[in-house]
Amino acid sequence: MTMTPERWRTVKALFDGALDQPSDSRDQWLAEATAGDDPLRREVESLLEALREERDRFERPPVLSLEDVIRGEIAGAAAPEVGTRVGSYRLIRVIGQGGMGTVFEATRDDDQYRKRVAIKTIARGRDSELILRRFRYERQILARLDHKNIAGLLDGGVTDRGQPYFAMEYVEGRPIDQYCDARRLDVRARLQLFRQVAAAVQYAHQNLVIHRDLKPSNILVTDDGTVKLLDFGIAKLLREDDGSDGQGLTQPGMIPLTTAYASPEQVRGEAVTTGTDIFSLGLVLYKLLAGQHPFAHDLAAGDIVRRRICEDTPPPPSAVVTADTASVAEPSGLKRLRRTLSGDLDAIVLMALRKEQARRYASVEQFGEDILRYLAGLPVVAQPDSLGYRLGKLVRRNRAAAMAAAVAIVALAAGLLSTAWQARLARQERDRAQLEAAKATRVTRFVQEMLGSADPRSAGRDVTVAEALGLAVQRADTELAAEPDIHAAVLSTIGRTYLALGRYDEAEPALRRALALEREAEARNPNAVTSELRTLAALEAERGEIAKAEPLFQEALGRARRPPVDSALLGQVLDGYGALMLDKGEFAQAEEIHREALDLRRALLGTDHADVVNSLNNLAVALGQQAKWREALPRHLEAVTILKRLHPEGHPDLAAAMNSLANAYTIVGDYAAADTLFPQVLAQRVKFFGEHHSEVAWTHYSYADLLRLKGDYPAAVSEARAVLASRGAGLPDSHPMVHSALHVLGRSYLALGRAREAEPVLRESLTLRASAYPPGHWLTASAQSALGECLLALGKYRDAEPLLVKAHEDLKTGRGETDRRTVETAALLKRLYIATGRPAEAARYR
Structure with missing residues (x-):
């Protein structure tokens, strides 16, 4: 078949x-x-x-390598x-x-x-x-x-x-080590490429799969620099509810592995864990940086290599790198390459290659994060966390602001006084990493059990994800009361899931309780508090509660900037805070924040990464809101181009970037281009999120506004009503899409000559905006202008005048005198004064 x-x-x-x-x-x-x-x-x-x-x-037997198997009886099959x-x-x-x-x-x-x-x-003959x-x-x-x-x-x-x-x-590429050498990539570029490998392995681990055969030939890189991980032929699936972990697929006497990139536990025939892949990744990174293998550099026989893997401590990469490697990885020569590798990079690689699994990185994610820290010039986990070490990092990041002599004196004093303290900090960092890994495993297991227990037959009907999450909250309160760390993490996971589903009322209590629990345990993991603050702030922003979201983001940002900085978390907080400033109308501040986030993420992640593209797109929006289209449009187009390359079959991030590009086309007046994009975005978002989701509502609203500007008022009414159909189902009244859809609907009624129908709609839009935004906000002013126009059409001049005067003042302040909305409101005031016989006042508005 x-x-x-x-x-x-x-x-x-x-x-x-x-x-x-x-x-x-x-x-x-x-x-x-x-x-x-x-x-x-x-x-x-x-x-x-x-x-x-x-x-x-059976007892574990002597190990056969994959090479031994291939040379045996299986290898001769046709x-x-x-x-x-x-x-x-x-x-x-x-x-x-x-x-x-x-x-x-x-x-x-x-x-x-x-x-x-x-x-x-x-092959025939192998089908045993x-x-x-x-x-x-x-x-x-x-x-x-x-x-x-x-x-x-x-x-x-x-x-x-x-x-x-x-x-x-089919992957047309070269093994990662050959690719790096052929392209003469420097150390930084090799590390950024390796982080793609780590991301793929971490994803497999999150899906309970260990690769067990990571080596350069199984890691190909395409011409455009995309990493592709191959060959899960001996992977192990870590599901505990199946009655098997795949171990039965290995016969006694036949434990397949590739010797040179095996871990000590694989060589000894012991149980493998995610730490096995971390060791193999350490070997791959060693090869990329040093240009040779730490244990198989001299083409030794398999049994010798196995003994070295189990017994020998590998030399630091900086100690074995040669002039040949320097010729392709460091234009400045061997000495410069050795200086680059010594210290942090040596420590990172050697931590991944520790013989004991418990002393390696706790996860591939932590391994990748340490590389990211190095790239950002921040302290790394693999290095003893001493005061002198941190000062050294500070000097390298701020050379012009530091005096070398003063730093040397402080560092010397710190070194004399804190040897024991350094050891204690190193142990604490190791223990914290191990606890975080154990915590993640416990949370994952709880959530899996919780979702697996939602049996539709027991309820006599379908059990929705939201219902399963509600049951999980009750179960967590009962079963995890004595484990506050796990309880907080589970509540956070549930709250984030509710948030992704657009169920804000259910998300809030879970997230607030998670934050409270994390605050109680802040000394153990201060970053957890920052993360929960960011998520809760994002929830309030999604609801349109700017006044509630802003102090949460500000606290999160202050915490995220405290050393030691978690650069990935800082990028997330900046991204959310910048988006809030866009909603608030603080466009210059939003631009500044998004520029910082983009610079940080590009330095850490390269170009083709979803987080980088998100910051690129947000910066483009901030620039566009200030009419800086020469800078904004190319960034919108770059974001869409990158995401199409990353997600050729479509993705929510691609839909978001296309929506932003279509909005940009609308603002600059390229209605035809916008009209081509919006239906595509709408189809994608309905497919990904369902009809009643805030992301779908954004696109319906944006499309409705375009259709109104084009003069297709019946179609604009239809799209605006599509947004309001989700009111209550997925959109609270405080959500920006509710008052925005009412605004477009009212203005479309007005354009169709249905001013009496428009008046109550526009009044409701103004009421919602006035309660959502601070006094003088340009969105409130826009609603005042629309209602003033409606009252003008109905001949209610006395009611229209104060609305239009206030709207004009606030729009001129918030958007500028030449902005379309300001110009339109001035024209309405001129009409009003002419209609009421006041030409002198009309002359003030041109």
Whole structure:
């Protein structure tokens, strides 16, 4: 049976759903879910089978490497022939061969479309029960992983001869070490590339998958600098509710690994954890920075390399780097490269390569964050956190502001007085990292159990995510009362999920309680307080409660700037605070904040990163609000271009950037370009969020405003009503989209000659804006102008005059004398004074 990508997505969704069912009712659930589609049910069952094997009950045997396996009896099996068809694909050439199968380059060879893919299949003679189970297991793992830096699964099926196969994304790239050398990348560029690798591995870990075979040949880089992680052939899936962790897929005497990039625990045949991948990543980073492998640099035999991995302490990269490496990584020469590597980078690499898993980084995320800290010139976890060390960092970031002699004296005094204190701080940092990792694991397990326990059959109807979250709050209050750290993290997770769903009233109590719990434990983790403040501030901003959001953001920003700075968290706070300043109408301040966020994120993350694009887009909006279109439009276009490259199939971030670009086109008067974009954005946002979500409301409103400006008033009325249809369902009255939609609806009624219908609508819009914004805000002034125009049309001159006068004053102050809204209000005042026989006053407005 050959499956289309759509069919495979159905299989994947059913597989994940089946795993969430109790084991004793899983088969019944699957039978009902597949509704008589036997081939679909069998396909899902084949994936579940790989997770039902019993754990290995034998003593762990001497280890065989993957190279040993390939040289053995499996290696002699015949493979499918180049030129033949596998399903809908024609095999072009062999591009790789591993312990389970052969990988071919292929093209889709039917009438639907042509596409290059990588086909993996089991060669004839290899289809033992063990290999077939391992092959299905690999397919199941790939089906769980959907990340831009992981080669994706496209299709799957069975050949005419009964051999399983699957089609993967074809990656045309070079191994990461070769790519870096060929491009002569400097140390900073290599570190930024490595952070893409770390992000992909962290994503796999979050999905409970350990790669276990990380090495340069499994990490390809395309010509545009995108990392692609390959080959989950020996990955381990860490699900505890399946009765298996994949261990049964390894026979006694056959524990597959690639010797040179194995961890000590793999070499010894011990249990692997996420720390296993951290060790392998440390080896990859060592190779990228030093140009050689710490244990296999002399092409030693496998048993020698294994002994070194388990027993030898690797030398620092700075001690082994050669002139050859310097020639491609550091134009200034070997001495400069050694200075660059010594200190922090040596410490980072060697921490990842510690023999004991517990003494490595607690997570790949922490590993990547330490690299980010280095790139920002901040203290790193891997370095003893001494006062002298921090002062050294301060001097390097602020050379012009520091006096070298004074710093040297202070550093010397600190070194004499604080040796024991340094050791204590190092232990505290290590312990804190381990506690954070354990806390994350505990939170993940609780949330998984909570969602898995929401059984629709027990309620006699569908259980929504929101209902499951409500049950989780009750359960957390009962079960986690004695664990405040975990309780706070679970409440935070629940609150953030409610926020993402647009359910603000449910989100607020969970987030406020999480913040209160984190404040009580602030000494243990002050950054947790900052993070909760930021999230709560974002909630208030989403509701349109600017006065409540601003002090929360200000406190969060003050905390985020305290040393040691968590640069990623600082970027998040700046991003949210800048967006609030945009809502408040403080455009110059918003520009300043977003420029800082963009500079910080570009330095840390490079160019092609979602956070960088978000800051780029927000800066463009701030510039556009100040009519700086020469700077704004190119940034809008750059943001959309990058996101299309990152997410060719669409993404909420891409939809947001396209919405901002369409708004920019509206403001500059390019209505045709805006009219092309808005329907595309609307379709994407409805697909991602559903009809009654604030993001969808933003686009309906923006499109309604464009249609009104174009003169298509009936269509503008329809779009404005679409926003108001979500009032109460997803939008509280305080949300900016409610008063904005009322504003557009009222002005469209007015343009259609329906002034009596427009008056109550515009009055409500003005009331909501006056309560949401500080006195004199330009949005309130705009609402005053619209209501004044309506009253003018109805002949209510006495009521219209004070509204229009105040609106003109505030618009001139807030938007400038040449702004469209200011000019329109001046024209309305002129009409009013002419209609009331006061030409002298009319002459004041031109």
